[in-house]
Amino acid sequence: MESIIPILEFKKTCVSYTKQTMAVKYVSAAIERNTITAIMGPSGCGKSTLLRAVNLMHNLYSNIRVDGEILLNGENILLMEPIDVRRRVGMVFQRPAPFPTMSIYDNVLAGFALNGIHLSKSKKDEIVESNLKNVVLWDEVKDVLNKKGTFLSGGQQQRLCIARALAMKPDILLMDEPTSALDPIATKRIEELLLELQKKVTILVVTHNMGQAKRISSRSMFMYLGELVEYGDTETMFSNPEHERTKAYLIGKIG
Amino acid sequence: MNDKLYRTILFIAALTIPIVCGGVVYALITDAYDAFEHFGFFRFLTSSEWSYTEGAEQYGALPFITGTLLTTLLALLFCIPFSLPVAFFVGEYFKGSRVASILSTVTDLLAGIPSIIYGLWGFYTLRPVIITLNISPQGSGILTASLVLAIMIVPYAASLSAEFIKMVPNDLKESAYSLGATRAEVVRKIIFPVAGSGIFSSYILAIGRALGETMTVTMLIGNTNNIPTSITSTGNSMASIIANQFGEADGLRLSSLIAIGLILFLITAVINMIGKMMIKRARIS
Numbered sequence: 001m002e003s004i005i006p007i008l009e010f011k012k013t014c015v016s017y018t019k020q021t022m023a024v025k026y027v028s029a030a031i032e033r034n035t036i037t038a039i040m041g042p043s044g045c046g047k048s049t050l051l052r053a054v055n056l057m058h059n060l061y062s063n064i065r066v067d068g069e070i071l072l073n074g075e076n077i078l079l080m081e082p083i084d085v086r087r088r089v090g091m092v093f094q095r096p097a098p099f100p101t102m103s104i105y106d107n108v109l110a111g112f113a114l115n116g117i118h119l120s121k122s123k124k125d126e127i128v129e130s131n132l133k134n135v136v137l138w139d140e141v142k143d144v145l146n147k148k149g150t151f152l153s154g155g156q157q158q159r160l161c162i163a164r165a166l167a168m169k170p171d172i173l174l175m176d177e178p179t180s181a182l183d184p185i186a187t188k189r190i191e192e193l194l195l196e197l198q199k200k201v202t203i204l205v206v207t208h209n210m211g212q213a214k215r216i217s218s219r220s221m222f223m224y225l226g227e228l229v230e231y232g233d234t235e236t237m238f239s240n241p242e243h244e245r246t247k248a249y250l251i252g253k254i255g
Numbered sequence: 256m257n258d259k260l261y262r263t264i265l266f267i268a269a270l271t272i273p274i275v276c277g278g279v280v281y282a283l284i285t286d287a288y289d290a291f292e293h294f295g296f297f298r299f300l301t302s303s304e305w306s307y308t309e310g311a312e313q314y315g316a317l318p319f320i321t322g323t324l325l326t327t328l329l330a331l332l333f334c335i336p337f338s339l340p341v342a343f344f345v346g347e348y349f350k351g352s353r354v355a356s357i358l359s360t361v362t363d364l365l366a367g368i369p370s371i372i373y374g375l376w377g378f379y380t381l382r383p384v385i386i387t388l389n390i391s392p393q394g395s396g397i398l399t400a401s402l403v404l405a406i407m408i409v410p411y412a413a414s415l416s417a418e419f420i421k422m423v424p425n426d427l428k429e430s431a432y433s434l435g436a437t438r439a440e441v442v443r444k445i446i447f448p449v450a451g452s453g454i455f456s457s458y459i460l461a462i463g464r465a466l467g468e469t470m471t472v473t474m475l476i477g478n479t480n481n482i483p484t485s486i487t488s489t490g491n492s493m494a495s496i497i498a499n500q501f502g503e504a505d506g507l508r509l510s511s512l513i514a515i516g517l518i519l520f521l522i523t524a525v526i527n528m529i530g531k532m533m534i535k536r537a538r539i540s
Contacts, residue, residue, distance in 0.1 A: 057433065110431070114431055165434070
């Protein structure tokens with residue numbers, strides 16, 4: 001049954017910041033469960049804008065309009081309460097942003113605390129441990145759980161943010177250039193982690209790094225000037241792009 | 256050559272400030288010396304006598320220290336429920352909007368009103384209300400002075416707090432929203448804790464303002480030299496006793512007034528230093 005309804009589907013999704021200009025134009029695409037899908041494209045192509053539509057981030061800003069449909073397990077999220085959508089859709093941002101006043105332990109549990117969900121101490125311990133293990137951070141921090149999250153290195157902070165998002169057991173994890181603020185070694189660790197995590201959660205990742213898209217994603221979208229130019233298997237797209245523009249981007253002619 | 260001359264001029268100009276400041280402190284100390292010597296430093300601080308009968312002069316600062324601390328503390332209490340909402344309104348809820356900029360302009364305007372005007376308003380508008388409401392028979396007193404003082408420090412506390420609230424990174428707020436938090440939860444559990452030390456330090460600076468405010472308090476506090484027994488009783492603050500009596504005082508009494516001035520200066524300097532230090536730390540983190 002699961003395979004019939006895609007976990008996430010864009011149907012003629014449009015996002016506009018002003019009445020005249022559309023940042024995302026009529027994007028239609030279905031995302032496959034338990035894959036990593038990369039959204040590529042040059043700066044300003046609308047890739048982050050599209051991503052942020054999925055957890056209704058645009059609702060925070062009154063000037064932004066989202067039209068069309070975005071179906072999460074067949075349900076149009078544009079008609080749902082933002083809070084319900086965001087609990088089912090996790091997000092990791094470009095710059096690692098652990099909550100600076102909270103300990104590492106409390107950062108993992110931040111989603112529960114923010115939603116006013118009370119947990120027993122043993123349940124908390126279990127959630128913290130399993131999620132930090134999921135992001136391969138447990139061994140590094142298990143003795144300093146009470147230290148502030150900001151005490152960690154950039155790469156560790158980003159893994160902590162991934163753990164924080166995963167703790168809410170989202171159906172889908174959105175990542176907005178999650179490694180662009182990290183050094184190559186930290187980037188490599190995150191990429192390895194994502195390849196492991198896709199078994200548990202569907203990942204949609206925006207990247208301007210073609211190499212990264214090639215290394216980790218099984219499906220890729222190429223966006224240009226707000227339009228979805230091409231969407232398909234990453235391998236096929238890189239070896240044999242269908243569209244001229246995709247090809248031009250991939251060989252570095254535009255970007 | 257030109258550069259050297261320029262630097263010398265700058266150096267001399269810059270040196271003037273510490274020299275003047277040092278001179279003020281020196282003058283305060285030498286003029287206050289008599290009082291401290293006559294009564295003893297700690298006895299001067301803890302004595303509540305203030306009598307200038309010739310031959311039996313007794314001066315102590317306690318009633319005025321109490322008056323100052325009481326008015327300042329009350330002013331702070333009254334100020335918080337007005338300044339904090341303004342800070343969140345301007346710094347978060349309506350950040351960058353027209354309403355917010357109008358509100359913050361109006362708040363800043365309050366800061367520009369001369370204290371004599373506040374005093375007049377307090378005396379002719381607020382005092383009759385206090386009398387009518389039967390809060391105190393004479394109308395003036397600690398409470399009346401604190402209420403007007405509170406209005407006067409709202410702009411400082413509000414605009415500085417708003418600045419710290421604005422500084423909370425958008426990444427953090429969006430992270431919290433992405434976890435399913437409502438706006439109220441983001442404000443309460445993310446923005447408030449993160450901006451907390453900055454907000455706290457802006458209140459410390461507001462206290463610094465209130466401690467030394469002279470004109471308004473002198474006009475409204477009632478000018479009696481006893482330790483206030485309740486918030487509706489009359490009293491004097493450190494600044495208001497000086498303003499009231501410096502013209503007619505000489506000898507030991509003048510020295511005692513200057514000693515009170517020195518104590519006020521020290522308290523204000525310490526409070527301001529703590530506030531500035533905390534602000535610096537809050538800005539860095």
